[in-house]
Amino acid sequence: MLPNIDTIAAVATAQGRGGVGVIRVSGSKSLAIAETILGKTPKPRHAYYTEFVDEQGQAIDQGLVIYFVAPHSYTGEDVVELQGHGGSAVLQLLLQRCLSLGARLAEPGEFTRRAYLNDKMDLAQAEGVADLIEATTTQAARSAMRSLHGDFSTVINELVAGLINLRMLVEAMLDFPEEDIDSIDVEKRNRQLMQIQSKLKQTLATAKQGSLLREGAYVALVGQPNVGKSSLLNCLAGEQVALVSDVPGTTRDVIRKEIQINGIPLHIMDTAGLRASEDVIEKMGIALTHQTVLKADLIIVLRSAKQVESPEDIAILAALPAEIPRLHVCNKVDLMETQPLPSAKEIYVSAKTGVGIQALRDKLLQSIGWTNIESGIFMARERHLLALQQADISLNNAAEHLNFPELFAEELRLAQVALKSITGQFSADDLLGEIFSRFCIGK
């Protein structure tokens, strides 16, 4: 409960015309505002169909109103939702009315922030809400919804619980060597560690899918200027989402475009300038381009079917980082007299006729690690991935230190520190509590 905090209000539905528009009011004055606008006192958690009136008692709109009493509301404060008609003028009038009654216009994300600050949700959940609002595709929205429901937190909490159990055994062994507690059976310990490791790897894989949904992947497109890159991009993007943006890059030689395939955002870096040059300025540009390509998750090497690979092409390819996976694509197959046989090394397409495009899409998604298993995916942020990766590293290190219990324990601690950065805190005293509840200590 936040008795001291001011009351905020905002239009909760999207801008533009819709069938229904909702004004959300949160804070200690919510009920008073509702009473004035409705002319009566709404019971908590009851829906009323009523008129919304202005200062003169004239109806602004008609609609539903629901009052949620603190702390049983989205924000944990008193919340009133006024559901009127979706026209923006009407909604603005109603919002102005709330503001004139003492509410202040909410800042972006402020309702969710209050919910987080009032412990209505943890950080992962709050981020889930942000993702849900930002989500542009239905798939992303569903994943965000799962994070919001705490699925992600649940998985992390399960991992942490396993880790605590293992730590308890190890710490009991370190702190109570003289007690006749069942000294930890090495095989049992190793088995527990392996279980946690495999669960973590699974979680990491799922989170990576979520991260792909949210962050997408960076793809560098390499090829000579006349091989048909732009048409290929447009073709890949398909009808449902055309080119989302067309932003010039930081150097004159990198053009970034964003497209979506099956809801996965792909940031395409068109690296037209990757070729040998004597020009000083162009050389600098090329150096920068190389740096950009370093960040790519995948390189598409595009050539035209009419051309054979030139020494120049080979030189360019040799200069690209070898550790980034490559996808070789041959465009303009429609111009060939005989259609090439399918090849494992290269994909044959025609941006003009659409031949091979669907295969390329599938191959692209597969190459960046998208498995298209939608079930169970949750929206993971970069920070979640980093934390999971950190925990993974620590557990791998732990596995290498089985004969050094204090180092083993340290790696487990680090793994837990990483995981708790996703969901919450855990103290040494909690760990001791686990030990005392499990073992009879007391020499």
Next chain:
Amino acid sequence: MNFPKTFDVIVVGGGHAGTEAALASARAGCNTLLLSHNIETLGQMSCNPSIGGIGKGHLVKELDALGGAMAAATDEGGIQFRILNSSKGHAVRATRAQADRMLYKQAIRSRLENQPNLWLFQQAVDDLLLEQDKVVGVITQLGLRFNAKSVVLTTGTFLSGLIHVGQANYAAGRAGDPPSVSLAHRLREMNLPVGRLKTGTPPRIDGRTINYSVMQEQPGDDPVPVFSFIGNVAQHPKQLPCWITETSRRTHDIIRGGLDRSPLFTGVIEGVGPRYCPSIEDKITRFADKDSHQIFLEPEGLTTHEVYPNGISTSLPFDVQWELVRSIKGLENAHILRPGYAIEYDYFNPIGLKNSLETKAIKSLFFAGQINGTTGYEEAAAQGLLAGLNAALQVREQDAWCPRRDEAYLGVLVDDLITSGVTEPYRMFTSRAEYRLQLREDNADLRLTEIGRKLGVVDDIRWAAFDKKREAIALEEQRLRQTWVNPRILSNEDATRVLGKPIEREYSFYELLRRPDVNYTSLMSLPGAGVAVEDEKVAEQVEITAKYQGYIDRQRDEIDRAQQYETLNLPDVMNYSEVPGLSKEVQQKLNQFKPQTVAQAARISGVTPAAISLLLVHLKRGFRDNVAQQIVP
């Protein structure tokens, strides 16, 4: 009357906290008075006759590094020494010693009597002399008034102490000593968070009636370990073994049969006891499926037959104690010398303390030991040294010394106490220390002796020995870093013998020493290794540091990240009810604990990360200019 002499620091209580406090204050150059109700019991081991153990040994080594008495007195009084966890890494190894009670007490007494600036006086303290909210002295039972600039209270279990044996109970500070009742009443009137705790002790047994032949012998280590950094084996008296036996089903039946007359289970005892040192009746109730519990028989000394049966602390009626002891293997004919008992006493929740151990409510009044809700000689002594030192520093108008969590177990101890408070007696464990790998017994001197020297509590002898050792370590590390071994010179045979496999490139000896399976002595047998250092302690330290270096560097990063909040101070006057957005619970917690820094606030249980971000937002808004400046320079 007013006592004719005035003092800088008065220490009340002569247990492990009080003696270390008085010695530290005197070493720091302050005129110090130690007041005890009975000079004969100075340095008394009231419970088990042992010093050290996991976490506790770490504290004792830290005390020693700061010139404290406990380790040295144990070297003079110890009759069995062991290194626990010796098969595990150095960070979790700890020294533990059985001590002869008489010898230990003598060693402490002689240090007290020979300490310059320190005066002893036998009188119970009944009251504190206050001027507004500052303490200026104490009043004793006879009405003597002692004036001082600072007072350290180390009252142990004496404040309103109440002993229970079965349904019977009586007021006492410990068996055979009167409690402090007047002082307890006076303290209860002051603005201090008072509570009640319980601890217990087992019946003592006449060794002549024990059948050791059916028990397992537990000898001390060979070679015999030494506790103090400047001690040696020659100081040790004759060594004795301990013995291990166990309870039987019949023991458990006898105990169950007596539970209806147990003060613990009939609700007579209100104080909370420690979960890690439970009474035997507690153990068989909570872990009912166990048929047997280990018991360690520890000799109480060289000149007595008295034996301490570790593991059967109890407050059951005496007739049950008699039966249960005699149901244990080897104790069938045992004679009990003293009954076991439980004792309840007043403590003050340490959330009322600053990290200097000065009370927040009363200026210049310091608390140390069981009065703060801790248990154990080592925990008490550690706080005693810190409180005595800080009382002296205050008299000298210097800043208090408050070790950090990454510097010392002392820092972990105090920080845990003041940020988490106490609901059961607090004991140290290594798992409480997140920076365990660098808070080791072996490097306590390297961590603390220089600080102690600057603060004035480390004498010339210790300092000279330390300085020599530290220099030798630095020289040897440098030598190993600069000495290289080349695959062309090193034979495969030598490499396999020492390193397990041939080397593929040139390495410095230091790099090789960092490998987990390589030890210093065998490394020094390689051609080109040069002359090994003679001092084993130096070689050991070089090796341990090399092994842990990677981990310690990583922890250093973690510490640096946390450091910004450690130095972000919160003003005493802060009213958390005014911080918008904080939940009622968090407001209450913060107003109650009054943390000194944001980092402390974050460690208080129930203070969520969200609450900390609100607090930071509030601070950023600049509710007080001085605080705002710290954050937005």
